[in-house]
Amino acid sequence: MKAYPYRRVDWRPGAVLKIPSAQARIAVVTTAGFSLPDQPAFDASIRGGDCSYRVIPAGTDLASLRISHTSDAFDIAGITVDKNLALPLDRLRELVRDGVVGSRSPCHFSFMGSIPAPGRLIAKTAPEVARMLAEDAADAVLLTPV
Amino acid sequence: MCHQSVGLIQSIIERAGIPTVSITLLPEVTRRVSPPRALFVDRPFGYPLGAPNDRQLQMRIIMTALAMLATSSQAPVLSNYQEE
Numbered sequence: 001m002k003a004y005p006y007r008r009v010d011w012r013p014g015a016v017l018k019i020p021s022a023q024a025r026i027a028v029v030t031t032a033g034f035s036l037p038d039q040p041a042f043d044a045s046i047r048g049g050d051c052s053y054r055v056i057p058a059g060t061d062l063a064s065l066r067i068s069h070t071s072d073a074f075d076i077a078g079i080t081v082d083k084n085l086a087l088p089l090d091r092l093r094e095l096v097r098d099g100v101v102g103s104r105s106p107c108h109f110s111f112m113g114s115i116p117a118p119g120r121l122i123a124k125t126a127p128e129v130a131r132m133l134a135e136d137a138a139d140a141v142l143l144t145p146v
Numbered sequence: 147m148c149h150q151s152v153g154l155i156q157s158i159i160e161r162a163g164i165p166t167v168s169i170t171l172l173p174e175v176t177r178r179v180s181p182p183r184a185l186f187v188d189r190p191f192g193y194p195l196g197a198p199n200d201r202q203l204q205m206r207i208i209m210t211a212l213a214m215l216a217t218s219s220q221a222p223v224l225s226n227y228q229e230e
Binding site: 006007008009010011012013014015016017021024027029031049074075076077078079081082084085086088091092094095100101107111112113114115116117121122126127128129131133134138139140141142143144145146 | 147148149150151152153154155156157158159160161162163164165166167168169170171172173174178179180182186189190192193194195196197198199201205209210211212213215216217218219220
């Protein structure tokens with residue numbers, strides 16, 4: 001692990017949430033490899049990793065999501081039972097109801113986790129997601145790996 | 147690899163002007179990718195928000211992570227999630 005040349009992207013100067021979370025619109029991005037039944041599954045056979053993404057609307061029934069990210073590196077049992085473990089759309093809905101969070105962003109995003117060659121992720125797909133989050137006026141984003 | 151992917155996507159969203167926070171299960175990798183804010187949850191791979199069907203635990207982890215968004219820093223922030 002130490003020898004692996006991990007990539008970085010310079011994010012400075014960075015952003016800050018200037019409004020209370022009770023007013024903020026929150027989005028989630030996960031690398032759990034979830035997709036909707038009518039979306040193509042992720043393709044684990046792509047060399048260097050599948051760096052595409054799937055848009056998951058806020059109102060999605062989590063039980064309908066498929067999981068393409070299977071790997072010996074993590075235990076899939078938890079997210080099989082409860083997808084809120086990685087994509088907490090039900091928890092966010094409850095936090096909005098309780099007045100802790102302002103609103104759920106209309107769209108959330110799912111990537112595959114294993115992308116050993118992330119060039120296209122950095123150049124194309126992650127910036128596309130960032131643009132869509134900005135268009136949706138998301139105030140902040142929570143990201144989850146598996 | 148999942149943690150590299152999250153850190154890169156996070157950094158790109160932050161660079162676009164939206165504040166971000168991630169969960170990490172693997173702080174050694176997150177330190178190397180150095181995204182702006184990460185919360186270390188000491189759980190196995192596959193369990194970023196703690197445990198399935200544990201609504202209260204998931205809520206506490208989410209709220210702890212969201213609380214980190216109000217601070218900005220030129221240096222990456224990596225916090226530990228502590229059970230109450």
